[in-house]
Amino acid sequence: RWYSEFAGIFGRDERQDPDRWAESRLAYGGVTLWETPDGTPVAMAGATPLIAGQIRVAPVYTPAPLRGRGYAGAATAEVSRAALAGGADEVLLFTDLANPTSNGLYQRIGYRPVADFADFAVYDFAK
Template sequence: MAREAAPRVQVDTLLSEHSPAKMLIELSESAHMVVLGSRRGGAVSHLGSTILAVAAHGSGTIVAVREDGDEITGGPVVVGVDGSPVSDTAVAAAFAEAWQRHTGATVALGQRQRLYRLGTLTVPRPIPPGRPRIAGEADRELLIRWHDEFVAAVGSGVFQDAAEWADARIEQGGVTFWETPGGTPAAMAGTTPEVAGQVRVSAVYTPSHLRGRGYAGAATAEVSRAALAAGVQEVLLFTDLANPTSNGLYQRIGYRPVADFAVYDFAGPSASA
């Protein structure tokens, strides 16, 4: 049915003999949205046990669709919030749905992000061989290439032109390499200019063939240390929640969660109406 309704959309089928709730909860950790159907009544207490389990323990956006519910056209989008951190995510999902109805634009959840603030800096051990070095004019072509590779790896968002980004970072001293003992850059981490006592760590990148050796952690710890030494009040960074490796790394360095965000992509002739 799904393939007939949207032939251009990739549809994968997964059959499992295990508990559906457990499987869906595990899958939700890397999914943008989990949609579940119910053949039972409309009250929450009458929803199936699988839906209740996934709603309570799953990650991301969970949508329950009733079989016997009559669709109401033109009605409002209702969202309930309780002041908890997840309330912002709920409001974002409700806005995306309302905007799609209002404009006819295509809406897709592009990424779930988490904002972190640096607490007590902890340099990850063991420190990989090598040393930090601030990128200079001689590194311009490498910065451009790594910026493009970073953008391709991230896969979503709005990014500055690579050459403009490299020139600005060189002028500001805003990118630090972690070099091997032989002087070859192995990873980079950048920081934005200070605004209101805050800087944000960005563009943390390691080429694929050099990953898993601690270079990105060392570079991130170094730019964090340098920011604190420069007297900034707060060091922040955003992560993709679908990447457990980077989230785990930043927490080991000393970054603590502040808030979660949902990034939606709007497309179509009425996307900016």
């Protein structure tokens, strides 16, 4: 459910079946659920498999009613720590530059801005 919510909010590819996404991530340990002391899940942070020494953290999500309590930061820090402990030379993530909350959080836990990226759609109008 959280992956679907994340995809809807951030314009990710909603064609990917959320159950298949979860199964694939769970198969290699690519998703961490952050829980309160009573075991209630409150945030998630995913990670890609290790490729060429890099792991990308994504997605990071906390349901709206639970935001502002540090859950996403804790989950992101843990996934990042585990990636480095597991052999990653670099751990990276993409963030929305217009979101000062996430940008500040990521810098507080050790990330630094490196480059800006843009997505472009290319169409073949000849068809």
